[in-house]
Amino acid sequence: MLPHLIDDLGVVLRRDLVAAGIDDNAIARRCRGGELTRLRQGVYATTTAYAAADAAARHLMLCRGVMRLYGPDVALSHTSAALAYGAPAWRVPLDLAHVTGLETPGTRTQARVRHHEGVCRVSDISRRDRHWITAPTRTALDAAAVLARDPAVCVLDWFLQAGLTTLQECRSMLLVRREWSDHLDLTLKLDHAREGSQSVAESRCHLLFDDHGLPRPTQQLEVRDERGWLLGIVDFAWPEHRLVVEFDGKEKYHRHRRDGESIEQMVMREKDREDRIRAVTGWTVIRISWADLEDPRLLIARLRRHLAAAA
Template structure:
């Protein structure tokens, strides 16, 4: 049974299967009946494991298998390391496993693996479950250098918000990469990142304000009772315009549900919180959803109208 050759993720290396008595005919039959799925040459995963995996887990399977194939000659890097470290996936190219060759050679893209060449210094690498992975600082900068401005800022925001890197460390790391490809877009992403953003949606909303020349919001704005007790926080606030803002992501109400609380209960509690914050401040509230980010001109106009009404 091939299940006995698989690791906890369901990964099977061809060389391991051959070593215990299977052959290529066994593997071919298993592929045809769906027992295994071929990820690349020499690398398979149990069909049941693959079918039940979400996109992040599927990428982890590919990366973990590739690292086992190459043993200790490469480290997971760039967006693959970001996924392994739990970072955001929005806007990242994840069809390939991204690795950096520890010998500093090789720059190619083949068989679902992108090989990067780059000097790895002390502190650039860490071990995770027996495999080499670039450090959070190196990962954040490498990923942002490839991802484009918006996705890069979302990645940098996440690493800053989780306390995995500091702005000072980003600056030092950026100085080391000044001659690397992608360094100019990376410099812009570093200038725009903000540790206070708690989600991709919040980061992208902030960047929409940058692009549309709207006043930048205060982030994680705190509202207090007259007694000084904290009443709540909002994702955004424009105090000069008397406007509060919230980003309602897909998982917001499920993620913040309390023990024994239904989604409806969570929505009603959020509505009561919003009413309280508006009552305490006398300000308006504007809410954003993912679809708003796909229509930046319309969303910017909506923010502008809300500012005008709130300031009137």
């Protein structure tokens, strides 16, 4: 294999291999021998890079190859553009690369590519990796439009937390696309989006609270002692009910882990922080996990008891 033909993701195009003197028979032998993995017609990846990649990274490999094949008349869009920006892949279908035609009308799906039709203004697209990609606000809305509610809100929350868009910018763009068939559906999804959710877990938590009619909590609340010293920042809080909810997940521990700190040290530091909040404020701190989100009946009952007692 000629290293200069392979890009940083491990993707290589058939046309470049053929131009370098590696014909289709040689490409097929490399696939059978485990050197190359076929992503779609005309697009391959080194098997080493493909095997080391997770599902989201493999999707981005496919997208890279597709965009290299296509000319300047398409932009990477919808969930593919969202993943390219770094959005979470939780419950996001990854089998198709999504592009929006900038010149050619019509929608179709072929060779693992979903072609979307949509009017793109100059402000709706930008350049990335030498190709067109829909701009962040447009991407957040387009991705949410093709996803079920919960993963859609997780993507919207991520774009808000990353500072790539705001609720006001999303709502303003939504007004512009009022005539689109997805307007009402997107309006409902956007109503659930929250600034302050730092993970898929936190997005799922606030959706759970909404769905069960709990009062809306404050997210990322700074809890301070009587001297004004910061005790900690909590995921969810109902200050008037003296109640805090913290999500106990691996992602959170890695996000707040200090340089040189082990997981065990991080867990103990989190426990000390929680104990200080309890001791100084007298608030109740409830920790929840992924299992609580999958079967939330006991959790919701427990939260309602605490909220009612404090009220």
